[in-house]
Amino acid sequence: MNFDNTAPIYIQIMNLIKKDIILGKMNLGEKLLSSREYAQNLKVNPNTMVRVFNELEREGVTFTKRGVGTFITESEEKVEIMKKEMAEDIVRNFIEGMMELGFNFNDMIALIKSRLDKEAVQ
Amino acid sequence: MNFDNTAPIYIQIMNLIKKDIILGKMNLGEKLLSSREYAQNLKVNPNTMVRVFNELEREGVTFTKRGVGTFITESEEKVEIMKKEMAEDIVRNFIEGMMELGFNFNDMIALIKSRLDKEAVQ
Amino acid sequence: MNFDNTAPIYIQIMNLIKKDIILGKMNLGEKLLSSREYAQNLKVNPNTMVRVFNELEREGVTFTKRGVGTFITESEEKVEIMKKEMAEDIVRNFIEGMMELGFNFNDMIALIKSRLDKEAVQ
Amino acid sequence: MNFDNTAPIYIQIMNLIKKDIILGKMNLGEKLLSSREYAQNLKVNPNTMVRVFNELEREGVTFTKRGVGTFITESEEKVEIMKKEMAEDIVRNFIEGMMELGFNFNDMIALIKSRLDKEAVQ
DNA sequence: GTGGTCTAGACCACT
């Protein structure tokens, strides 16, 4: 696991887990690894994982059975909403940023396309 | 002026100024307000504005005439590059984020379009 | 049965049983279900029920006949004391909390009344 | 400062601060002591205070000016809501608990009155 | 100076 420097590690790990859920790599109601196991795997301090678990639960992404473990929400709706919100955030930031630079819809499409093409070649 | 909590204030102000230059609200070679004036207008700590000016100069966006003031670069090319770099940053972040959520090119376009339509209505 | 996260599950179950006794839903001297049966019914870890039984016995609410089972105390006085203690706890917490928020006796009565009225309507 | 054992220290400190605001001991918009100063005064680890500040901000009770300090909300409405919510919590718990023990409105009033009289004497 | 994050290690209650 490599963490970039900009965002706090606990946020990056939260996003990792959320994306795994969204992409179906983890199933609804499934038990997560224990915080200690995650900490070992990701080479991170156990307290950092505790924080990740707390925040995920606060967001309704997971829930805790005390003394048993932490589980992914069983609500498919919640996952859908989560995906939608994460996408909307990204889209809003993108549009806002581009419009502030004076780009219009067609410019945006063109830039995305050219960037994707470039990546495809590599 | 209100600043959000996600990015450092000095970065947000830098972007403000850069966007004004890119959009032609400020002209090449034009003199900027003094950092103190900016600090007053934006209700920001003077040291924060000093940092803004330093960083802008380091990036080549502005230059200083000692005892006279700080001026916007006179290089049109520099402004073009700046615009391109800012756009590329935004585009890269967008694509990366959307792909991690499992969206493809067509999804991206659709989401941008629907968001722009929604804003147009309002 | 769902348990909230604020209090330990074993405490919540203890209170359940105590209230059943106080309200006469369970009779003095009556035999309780076995801890295993309780555990199944409440979907709770068997060890948790063992703890419930231990604590109840420690408090004198129940007693055990070895090889036979666990029984509710036969002392009516014990039940009365129990009820009184539980009520006093609740009353003390209430008064303490309300006074710390700056409410006086009349405020307390008014708030209780308004809350009861609201529930009665629903 | 003495902390009882039941609730986490950070919660107890949060409530301390909230009550000071509600009772007008601290004014709207006022700067709080720094987390380090609080930590010294309350003989608590600085990280514990950081957590207190985080949670208070999350609840909207305070806000942070980065690099400057933490301030009490300027919204009188927020304080009113906070007081109301804290009171409602206490009242709800009280009523629920008493009704589960089989007490009615008049019982509740009588018990509160007798308890207050007892305290007044002491 | 301010708050925010992270590591390290300990202790605890609950299951």
Place this chain on the structure above:
DNA sequence: GTGGTCTAGACCACC
């Protein structure tokens, strides 16, 4: 074994 809390001490970015 599980998560939750707390202490201790360090480092960092920001103002």
